[in-house]
Amino acid sequence: MCEVKVITGTSAAAEAAKLADVDVIAAYPITPQTTCVEKLADFVANGELNAEYIKVESEHSAMSASIGASAAGARAFTATSSQGLALMHEVLFSAAGMRVPVVMMNANRALSAPINIWNDQQDSLSQRDTGWIQLYAEDNQEVLDLVIQAFKIAEDEKVLLPVMVNLDGFILTHTVEPVTVPKQENVLDFIGTYEPKHAYLDPKKPMTQGALGDPNYYMETRYAIETAMRNAEKVIADVHDAFAEKFNRAYGNGLIESYNLEKAENVIIAMGSICGTIKDIIDLKKKEGVEIGLLKIRCYRPLPVEMIKDALKNAKNVAILDKSISLGMNKGAIYADVASHLKDKKTVNYIVGLGGRDITPEDILGIYDDVEISEDGKTNWIGLKEE
Amino acid sequence: MKEVRFHGRGGQGAVTAAQILAKAAFYDGKFCQAFPFFGVERRGAPVMAFTRIDDEKIRLRSQIYEPNYVIVQDPTLMDSVDVTSGIKDGGIILINTLKDIKLNGYDVKTIDATGIALEVLGVPIVNTTLCGAFAGLTGEVTIESLKKSILETFPGKLGPKNADAAEKAYNLTKGL
């Protein structure tokens, strides 16, 4: 039997890490991630979780210690946000290149300057090329489910890549709502024990990890990560399906989720918590006899391009929502990645919610109206106060 | 869907109150959501927190602009904050005060939550008391579920005391 708890998104992530019986946690506090690592500290302090908790002196060291722990053969978990993730940037590449299946929760938050603790997705999207699998949650239940799935995906021999589970800062991290927490025995039965065959540090079988790769070898190592990313598409879907069967909760096909896309010509592509508000609007309009749709991206890296194209085959006008901005290009990351694959459709980019600017149901209604009349390829900043 | 807005000061437990209410609704078999106004306020500064209660799963992620109910933990907040902002027609404003406060055009209910808290808890922390008053006034959550939620939120000695304070307020406001 499961237990339903009314908890925050950060607590849901902490519960999931506990259920996965992680061996090592190395973490540094940052708003709005803190309640996750506080909760984990409580679990360890109360003997509910048998793990080494390393209270590192920075996020750079949090990731470095996580890599060290995972390379030694332990199941490692950490959590961060925004500036902390940016500080990790260098070693995020190392984690992927060294093929250590670290799982990290990231509380999506804007980047300085000006300093801003509120939600957008600039932090994780700025890490898109580091070789991390990136998953995004719509609600706190999905946070818990994704963190559990993340371990199974990361540790799959066909993948062996680190996974970042993203949740919108405050909107999920600090919001309580009912979350079904499965039994640990069922979770461990689902993900298994981490027994790495490729990387561990044991004097009985010494290996060298983190070697120098000269021009003879480097390109192949990058290609191997790309291959693992492509493998991950199937693994993520399979893990999702197996999870759905065991725990009775499904999210589209695991990589994307289609919501009323069959008859809709005007559709939104979005990622994260805003998808909930959009679904409400879609149901509202359906009652009025208007068909609009949503394509939710759950997995941003690897980006399931073919799935996205297929899901949008009936769409005409595609509004792509970005909580990030590539400055100097006036496009968000999702638009930049996706639009070129939708050449037969009108695509319009909407920059929304930067630095915690609230996105209201009216904003979403306005976007559905606008995408029909707006010109192709345009970028609109929603809610911008222009002087 | 019913939406509640709490006005308090940092450290008075407004966020906890919003969560207690959400959990109580959950125990009543409803769906719920509670979140703070995402600010950087410190102890003493005006803060807000929100609760949503619905019969269906709550997917809406925007902030609350048009609440059904407003709970004011400290009347001095009204000098600097417009507690009536966006309140829905027929909405209720519950204020912790000794005075008889009237706000033109609004349904205002008052309760001396500080008095109850001092009497039952021995400290002027009014969040659980106000939750009890809210339950009595609106019937949006049952007192049984509210007490369960409070007991779960405050393990140890504080739990029963806070549940008593809530029940006392509930009995005073029921049917008002």
Add this chain to the structure above:
Amino acid sequence: MVNTGTIIYEPGSSANNKTGSWRVFKPVLDQDKCVKCENCYIFCPEGCIQEKDGKFEIDYDYCKGCLICEKECPVKAIKAEREEK
């Protein structure tokens, strides 16, 4: 194929790389003069002077010819000779 994570599974495989070709001068040990103080053994950056059957021998496959051994030998049992290349 590069190993997953560029991991090297053969400990000490640098031994495949014979650095003896780097040498310009070659240390030659006179076994008769050697007092087995172990200075050459312990100070060698390559670890290429090893004891075998009670004698120290220089492995010229790896010796880079730094001549620390010659310098540190207290009885001048090691002499540098020019490599004939």
Add this chain to the structure above:
Amino acid sequence: MTGSQFPREELFAPGHRGCAGCGAAIVARLALKAAGKNTIVANATGCLEVMTTPYPETAWKVPWIHVAFENAAAVASGVEGAVAALKRKRGKYGEEKVNVIAFGGDGGTADIGFQALSGAMERGHDMVYIMYDNEAYMNTGVQRSGSTPLLASTTTSPAGSLIRGETMPKKNMPMIMAAHGIPYVATASISYPEDFMKKVKKACEINGPAFIQVMQPCTTGWGYPADKTIELGRLAVETGVWPLFEIENGEFKLNYKPLKRKPIEEYLKVQKRYRHLNPEEISVIQKTIDMKCDEYGL
């Protein structure tokens, strides 16, 4: 002297790409001899890392990991945590103690890796951090580090007509580490292998963090003939430039006191990095060394 005063097992293989006469290679070889095979090494980016692990070959016969420049202490923290957790939870690693040793150069330790080092030491991890000190960024071509001594010429502290080399004295790492209250801090030199190995062994046996700063002359960076690596290390100790001491549980102990300190000039004159010095500048260095030796009771 006969018999084997040193362990014969070689855990650091030949064929590495270190310069002829490389002091860093001697550090690694001696440290592993002392620590033994039940050891896991975390290595900061630097000469030692680059020269020992060009894929697909490694000089290491113990488990070894490198992640980046500034984080050897943090990586070692994670490794140590993993060893503790896997021992406790899954009975891995058996009964014997596993040594976790981090190697970092002076730049990777005193400069860019300083924060990670301070954190790891303060947190009390059971690890040994060995700073192999060659007093500049040798891997990138001899740039000045916080560990570069006064008036030494490097590529970023060149001896010009106006500025005469490094303007600041060497950062005092052992005392900074001692201030962390860790159980064991020591200085060592590759020219005193018994002393160095004894200290590594002790550091491994102690529960909790240990820090050893080992001086390691560098033929390329200091500018001297390769055969003089050991001689220079010895001169550093004999002149008082590099005192050998331990601070065990807060107690300072000098390990070696030369009968009569040699004049600093004997040490300086062998090295290209000091070639620009005039007698006045040499006497300035002598004075700073004299002051330091007074402090340490040398």
